[in-house]
Amino acid sequence: MTAAVPSAQFRIVHTVCSHDCPDSCGVLVTVDGSGRAIKVAGDPAHPITQGFLCGKVAKYLHRVYAPDRILYPLKRKAGVAKGPLARGREREAFERIGWDEALDAIAARLQETADRYGSESILPYSYGGTISVLGYGSMDRRFFHRLGASQLDRTICAEAGAQAWNLVYGKKLGTPTEDYRLAKLILAWGANIHGNNVHLWPMVEKARRNGARLIVIDPYRTRTAAVADWHIPIRPGTDAALALGLMHVILNEGLEDRAYIAEMTHGIEELSARAREYTPQRVAACTGLTAGEIESLAREYATTRPAALRMNYGVQRSENGGTAARAIAMLPALTGAWKHRGGGGQLSTSGAFAWDKQAVERPDLALASPLGRLARVVNMSLLGQCLAEQGSGVRDQGSGPAVHALFVYNSNPAAVAPNQNAVRRGLLRPDLFTVVHELFFTDTTDYADYILPATTFLEHTDVQGAYGHYFVQLSQQAIEPPGEARSNVWLFGQLAQRMGFKEACFRDTHEEIVKQALAIGPDGHSSNPGMEHITFEDLKLQGHIPLGFHREPETQPFQPFTAGPLPTPSGKVEFYSEALASAGLDPLPAFVPNTESRLGKDAERFPLEFLGRKADNYMNSTFANLDGHRKMEARTSQRLEMHPLDAKARGIADGDPVRIWNDRGSLTLTALIKEGSGGSVPTGVVAASMDWAKLQPDGANVNALTSERLTDIGAGATFYSVLVEVAKLPA
Ligand code: SF4
Numbered sequence: 001m002t003a004a005v006p007s008a009q010f011r012i013v014h015t016v017c018s019h020d021c022p023d024s025c026g027v028l029v030t031v032d033g034s035g036r037a038i039k040v041a042g043d044p045a046h047p048i049t050q051g052f053l054c055g056k057v058a059k060y061l062h063r064v065y066a067p068d069r070i071l072y073p074l075k076r077k078a079g080v081a082k083g084p085l086a087r088g089r090e091r092e093a094f095e096r097i098g099w100d101e102a103l104d105a106i107a108a109r110l111q112e113t114a115d116r117y118g119s120e121s122i123l124p125y126s127y128g129g130t131i132s133v134l135g136y137g138s139m140d141r142r143f144f145h146r147l148g149a150s151q152l153d154r155t156i157c158a159e160a161g162a163q164a165w166n167l168v169y170g171k172k173l174g175t176p177t178e179d180y181r182l183a184k185l186i187l188a189w190g191a192n193i194h195g196n197n198v199h200l201w202p203m204v205e206k207a208r209r210n211g212a213r214l215i216v217i218d219p220y221r222t223r224t225a226a227v228a229d230w231h232i233p234i235r236p237g238t239d240a241a242l243a244l245g246l247m248h249v250i251l252n253e254g255l256e257d258r259a260y261i262a263e264m265t266h267g268i269e270e271l272s273a274r275a276r277e278y279t280p281q282r283v284a285a286c287t288g289l290t291a292g293e294i295e296s297l298a299r300e301y302a303t304t305r306p307a308a309l310r311m312n313y314g315v316q317r318s319e320n321g322g323t324a325a326r327a328i329a330m331l332p333a334l335t336g337a338w339k340h341r342g343g344g345g346q347l348s349t350s351g352a353f354a355w356d357k358q359a360v361e362r363p364d365l366a367l368a369s370p371l372g373r374l375a376r377v378v379n380m381s382l383l384g385q386c387l388a389e390q391g392s393g394v395r396d397q398g399s400g401p402a403v404h405a406l407f408v409y410n411s412n413p414a415a416v417a418p419n420q421n422a423v424r425r426g427l428l429r430p431d432l433f434t435v436v437h438e439l440f441f442t443d444t445t446d447y448a449d450y451i452l453p454a455t456t457f458l459e460h461t462d463v464q465g466a467y468g469h470y471f472v473q474l475s476q477q478a479i480e481p482p483g484e485a486r487s488n489v490w491l492f493g494q495l496a497q498r499m500g501f502k503e504a505c506f507r508d509t510h511e512e513i514v515k516q517a518l519a520i521g522p523d524g525h526s527s528n529p530g531m532e533h534i535t536f537e538d539l540k541l542q543g544h545i546p547l548g549f550h551r552e553p554e555t556q557p558f559q560p561f562t563a564g565p566l567p568t569p570s571g572k573v574e575f576y577s578e579a580l581a582s583a584g585l586d587p588l589p590a591f592v593p594n595t596e597s598r599l600g601k602d603a604e605r606f607p608l609e610f611l612g613r614k615a616d617n618y619m620n621s622t623f624a625n626l627d628g629h630r631k632m633e634a635r636t637s638q639r640l641e642m643h644p645l646d647a648k649a650r651g652i653a654d655g656d657p658v659r660i661w662n663d664r665g666s667l668t669l670t671a672l673i674k675e676g677s678g679g680s681v682p683t684g685v686v687a688a689s690m691d692w693a694k695l696q697p698d699g700a701n702v703n704a705l706t707s708e709r710l711t712d713i714g715a716g717a718t719f720y721s722v723l724v725e726v727a728k729l730p731a
Contacts, residue, residue: 009032009033010030010031010032010033010038011030011031011478012028012029012030012031013028013029013031013476013477013478014026014027014028014029014043014473014474014475014476014543014544015027015028015029015457015458015475015476015478016132016457016462016464016473016474016475017053017057017457018130018131018132018135018457018462018464018475019056019057019128019130019131019619019622020127020128020129020131020157020619020620021054021131021196021197021468021619022197022200022348022349022466022467022468022469023048023049023054023197023198023199023200023466023468023469024131024464024465024466024467024468024469024471024473025042025043025046025048025049025053025054025057025199026042026043026045026046026049026471026473026543026544027040027041027042027043027049027053027057027060027457028040028041028042028043029458029478029479031478031479035479035480036479037061037064037065037458037478037479038061039061040053040057040058040060040061040458041053043543043544045543045544046471046473046543046544047178047469047471048177048178048199048466048468048469048471049199050199050202052199054198055617055632056617056618056619056623056629059628060456060458062626062628063439063456063623063626064456064458064459064479064482065482066440066625066626068088068440068441068625069439069440069453069482069483069485070438070439070440070441070445070451070453070454070485071453071482071483071484071485072096072097072453072483072484073096073097073098073099073101073102073450073451073452073453073484074091074094074095074096074097074450074451074452075094075095075097075101075102075105075449075450076093076094076448076449076450077093077094077095080093080094082427082428082430082434082446082447082448083428083446083447084443084446084693084694084699085441085446085694086694087441087625087694087695090441090445090446091441093446094451099484099486099494102450102452103494103495103498104498105450106435106450106495106498107495107498107499109405109433109449110122110147110405110433110495110499111499113404113405113433114147114148114370116404117401117402117404118370118400118401119147119148119149119369119370119371119375120148120149120150120371120375120376120400120401121150121400121401121402121403121404121405122144122147122149122150122403122404122405122407123149123150123152123378123386123403123405123406123407124140124144124149124150124152124407124409125152125380125383125406125407125408125409125411125413126140126152126154126408126409126410126411127154127156127157127380127410127411127416128157128410128411129409129410129411129412129622130410130457130488131464131467132457132462132463132464132475133355133360133462133463133464133465133514133517134360134460134461134462134463134487134488134489134510134513134514134517135410135457135460135462135487135488135489136410137360137361138360138361138488138489138513138517139488139489139490139491139492139493139496139506139508139513140409140488140491140492141360141361141362141363142361142362142365142492142496142503142505142506143492143493143495143496143501143506144375144407145361145362145363145364145365145366145369145374145375146362146365146366146368146369146496146501146503146506147369147499148366148369148370148371148375149375149407150375150376150377150378150400150403151374151375151376151377151378152377152378152380153377153378153379153380153715154380155379155380155381155710155714155715155716155717156380156381156416156417156418156716156717157313157716157717158313158316158348158716159711159714159715159716160316160317160321160322160325160711160712160713160714160715160716161311161313161315161316161321161322161325161347161348161714161716162347162348162714163322163713163714164316164322164323164324164325164326164329164713164714165325165326165329165347165348166351167326167568167574167577167579167580167713168326168329168330168333168568168573168574168575169329169560169561169566169568169573169574170566170567170568171351171352171566171567172347172348172349172350172351172352172467173349173351173352173560173561174344174345174346174347174348174349174560175308175338175342175343175344175345175346175559175560176349176469176470176550176553176557176558177199177200177203177346177349177468177469178203178553179203179308179341179342179553179557180200180203180204180207180308180310180342181202181203181206181207181210181342182207182306182341182342183207183212183306183307183308183342183343184207184210184211184212184213184304184305184306184307184342185212185213185215185300185301185304185306185307185308186204186207186212186213186214186215186307186308186310187215187217187301187307187308187309187310188214188215188216188217188218188224188228188310188312189217189218189239189309189310189311189312189315189328190217190218190239190311190312190313190314190315191216191218191224191310191311191312191314192218192222192223192224192225192312192314192616193224193310194222194223194224194227195222195223195224195616196312196614196616197310197312197468199468199469200310200468207308207342213229213230213300213304214227214228214229214230215228215229215230215231215232215297215300215301216228216230216231216232217232217234217239217242218231218232218233218234218314219233219234219235219236219609219611219681219682219685220233220611220613220680220681220685220687221233221679221680221681222616223616232289232293232297233288233681233682234287234288234289235286235287235288235597235598235609235682235684235685236318236594236597236609236611236685236720236721237318237319237320237321237324237593237594237597237609237720237721238286238287238288238591238593238597239315239321239324239325239327239328240320240323240324240327240589240590240591240592241278241282241283241286241287241591242283242287242289242294243324243327243328243330243331243589244274244275244277244278244283244327244589244590244591245278245279245280245282245283245284245287245294245298246294246297246298246301246331247271247275247278247327247330247331247334248275248276248277248278248279248280248283248298249280249294249295249298249299250298250301250302250334250335251272251275251276251334252276253298253299253302255298255299255302255303255335256302256334256335256336257334257335257336257339259336260333260336260338260339261333261334261336263564264333264338264561264562264564264566264572264573265333265572265573265574265575266568266570266572266573266574266575266576267574267575267576267577267587267588268575270575270576270587270588271330271334271575271576271588271589274588274589274590278591279291280292280294280295286591286593286599288682288684301331301335302334302335305337305340305343306337306340306341306342306343306344307332307335307337307340307343308337308342308343308344308345308346309328309331309332309337309344309345309346310345310346311325311328311329311345311346311347312347313347314613314720315328316711316714316716317711317716317717317718317719317720317721318594318711318718318719318720318721319592319594319595319596319709319710319711319712319718319721320591320592320593320594320711320712321711321712321713321716321718321720321721322711322712322713322714322716323586323589323590323591323592323712323713324589325347325713326589326713327589329345329347330573330575330589331345332344332345333561333573333575334575338559338560338561338562339559339562341557341559344559344560344561346468348467348468349466349467349468349469349470350465350466350467352465352470352530352547352549353465353466353472353530353547354528354529354530354531355465355517355518355528356516356517356518356519356528359516359517359519360513360516360517362505365503365505368503376400378403379710379715380413380417381417381418381708381710381715381716381717382708382710383413383417383423383426384417384418384419384420384421384422384423384425384426384708385422385708386403386426387403387406387422387423387425387426387427387429387432388422388425388426403426403432404431404432404433405432405433405434405435406427406432406433406434406435407434407435407437408434408435408436408437408438408444408448409436409437409438409454409488409491410437410488411444412438412442412443412444412620412621412622413427413444414427414442414443414444414446414447414693415442415443415444415620415621415690415691415692415693415701415703416620416621416690416703417703417717418703418706418707418708418717418718418719419664419703419706419707419708420665420693420700420701420703420704420706421664421665421700421704422664422708423703424447427444427447428447433449434447434448434449434450435448435449435450435451435452436448436450436451436452437451437452437453437454437488437491438451438452438453438454439453439454439456439485440625441625442621442625442692443621443692443693443694443701446694452486452491453481453483453484453485453486454485454486454487454488455481455485455486455487457475458477458478458479459477459478459479459480459481459482459485459487460475460477460481460487460489460490460510461474461475461476461477461510461511461514462474462475462510462514463475463514463517463518463539470546470547470549470550470558471544471545471546471547471550472518472531472534472539472544472545472546472547473539473543473544473545474514474536474539474540474543474544476540477510487510489508489510489513492506493506493507493508511536514536515536518531518534518536518539519531520535520536524536524537530547530548530549531547531548532548533545533548533551561573575588576588592712594718594721595709595721596609596707596709596718596721596722596723597609597721597723598684600723602723603723605723605725606662606723606724606725607684607723607725608646608684608685608686608723608724608725608726609684609685609686609722609723609724610660610662610685610686610687610688610702610705610722610723610724611681611685611686611687611688611720611722612687612688612689612690612701612702612703612705612706612719612720612722613687613688613689613690613702614689614690615633615636615637615689615690615691616632616633617629617632617633618633618690618691620690621690621691621692624690624691624692624695625692625695633689633691635672636672636688636689637689637691638669638670638688638691638696638697639669639670639671639672639688640658640660640667640669640670640671640672640686640687640688640726641672641673641674641679641680641681641686641687641688642671642672642673642681642686642726643673643679643681643682643683643684643685643686644673644674644675644679645683646683646684646686646726647671647673650726650727650728651728652671652673652726652728653671653673654671654672654673654674655670655671656670656671656728656729656731657669657670657671657728657729657730657731658670658671658726658727658728658729659726659727659729660686660688660705660724660725660726661705661724661725662705662722662723662724662725664704664705664706664707665700665704665705666698666700666704666705667688667696667698667700667701667702667704667705668696668697668698668729669688669697671728686724686726688702689702690702690703703719705722705724706718706719706722707721707722709721
């Protein structure tokens with residue numbers, strides 16, 4: 001059942017979970033005769049969703065109908081200072097206003113800001129609070145292009161890995177999720193499949209029932225690592241060294257696939273020379289593994305067929321992370337794993353979805369802005385720097401004015417952006433005008449001048465691809481938005497009209513933009529590559545439709561990177577990158593220790609490597625306000641996980657209050673120490689999970705410790721290159 005099914009009393013509507021997750025589940029919403037959603041369930045007809053939802057979304061109606069949801073536009077009361085507000089008392093700082101008043105006031109202030117400081121002093125800030133096509137970036141992009149606001153470089157999560165993968169393969173494609181069931185070895189590298197890619201897990205289980213082994217490389221003992229056949233607790237930020245060490249062994253022992261390499265790759269001689277430098281002994285010294293483990297892993301990976309790699313984005317969130325992801329991505333090409341169905345690898349499948357972004361985002365509208373050109377680009381991973389001090393300009397972002405207006409949607413930067421204290425100092429600037437479009441009071445709404453009520457994916461129409469499968473899905477509006485909640489599309493269309501933008505595209509409906517994204521032509525079919533068989537009507541009826549190359553998976557399985565030319569400069573898988581060489585960069589992968597690591601210069605003052613990891617039951621900071629989700633996270637919430645040896649050296653016992661700090665900030669947590677093999681971190685590593693800052697004892701979360709240093713490729717955030725020290729606090 002995928003289409004809307006009317007009955008006398010109930011309707012079942014096909015929607016799509018738009019949270020930032022590779023699985024992009026088909027979600028069937030049952031709506032009663034009064035228009036109220038009474039049930040959400042995974043679509044059993046969807047080949048990946050398979051009828052179940054993760055624990056985060058299974059009780060989604062608690063979120064949709066939460067009593068503390070923001071349902072009306074709010075304006076900060078005169079005289080109430082910005083800054084952290086006690087949970088449950090946020091409303092006292094704001095007064096309810098109507099949409100007309102809110103839109104008029106915001107439009108006027110944006111205009112005034114543009115007139116006074118230049119339009120680039122306005123910065124949109126959004127990310128993956130919703131990843132559907134319209135919700136992620138459509139009317140908002142049109143609006144900000146037309147306004148001449150700064151463009152946002154959305155680097156915070158995945159840019160290093162995305163660029164790294166594309167340097168090797170030219171396109172983000174991977175082994176179909178369904179085919180992991182055929183693997184004989186699954187190598188989960190920084191991938192907590194069981195925790196946050198749960199619809200891959202049934203495939204892993206099927207493969208294991210057929211004799212496959214699951215190997216997990218992760219410094220943290222995740223749920224997935226705990227049930228793996230082999231957990232390899234690598235030191236944070238040393239993944240590039242391990243990948244090069246594996247290459248060394250594979251090439252040294254002649255385990256590479258010479259035929260695949262000859263036909264499909266570029267630069268094997270150069271890569272071989274580089275890999276020779278990474279002996280198992282050298283790699284063991286930096287990764288914390290033994291030379292024997294490195295050799296065993298290389299042999300098992302190279303000689304088991306099919307061998308499927310699942311890399312996830314944690315790997316690339318360190319200074320050397322782009323190179324690490326690039327080196328890991330090369331492994332299936334070195335062993336020819338792509339040739340064997342069920343083998344290969346996946347970081348993301350999003351490159352398969354060729355939406356008509358020009359039509360959806362309308363960058364051409366920038367020509368009609370006061371700038372008459374595309375605006376400068378500001379890196380979201382440097383928000384703290386961007387907001388620093390009135391009139392200081394936007395450092396490291398090229399020329400242009402300081403940021404004087406911040407428009408936040410699909411994100412909670414006061415909780416999720418690196419270097420939290422710098423971000424908060426910026427948000428406190430009295431001259432900064434801040435608007436937040438949100439579902440709940442968050443760490444960021446505490447700094448807002450206006451808060452606007454947003455919709456959930458049940459409350460608007462949208463279209464969506466995925467970064468973990470190959471199905472296009474239509475998300476149909478299931479219920480009316482509660483209160484006066486409004487979608488991103490509605491909000492920015494209305495605001496555009498208030499600002500006097502006359503272009504007709506600002507009046508497009510959700511359905512019209514969906515059709516534009518699909519590039520529906522006069523014959524009713526999409527003209528996007530890979531979507532030519534899709535019509536809007538079929539999508540409405542069926543809910544999900546596979547991309548063209550994935551329509552006959554059994555008789556014509558999709559095996560990427562097995563035939564050229566590839567969309568890389570050489571047309572081949574690139575072990576050696578001329579593009580990097582001509583940019584003056586190392587064209588080959590190399591291990592460079594993170595500045596903040598046990599091999600870095602600050603390790604004497606701050607000897608512990610810190611992982612500010614994501615909670616399994618939240619989506620970054622999303623869901624952390626819901627009591628049910630908090631209960632599921634109770635074991636590690638507000639705890640600092642330490643190895644017993646590190647704890648003992650500091651006189652810390654399980655349950656002791658501890659202070660964890662570096663030069664950027666500090667946190668108070670409770671030590672969680674597990675003796676024996678059940679420990680979650682190796683020596684020299686401590687971990688705490690992401691949460692809302694305002695729900696923590698001292699009003700800060702893990703990002704009080706993270707830095708604004710950027711990744712080597714893609715200028716992304718380096719959440720996992722962080723050094724700290726820990727001490728016991730008096731009880
Ligand atoms: S968060 Fe992921 S697994 Fe959970 S329902 Fe959404 S798409 Fe599915």
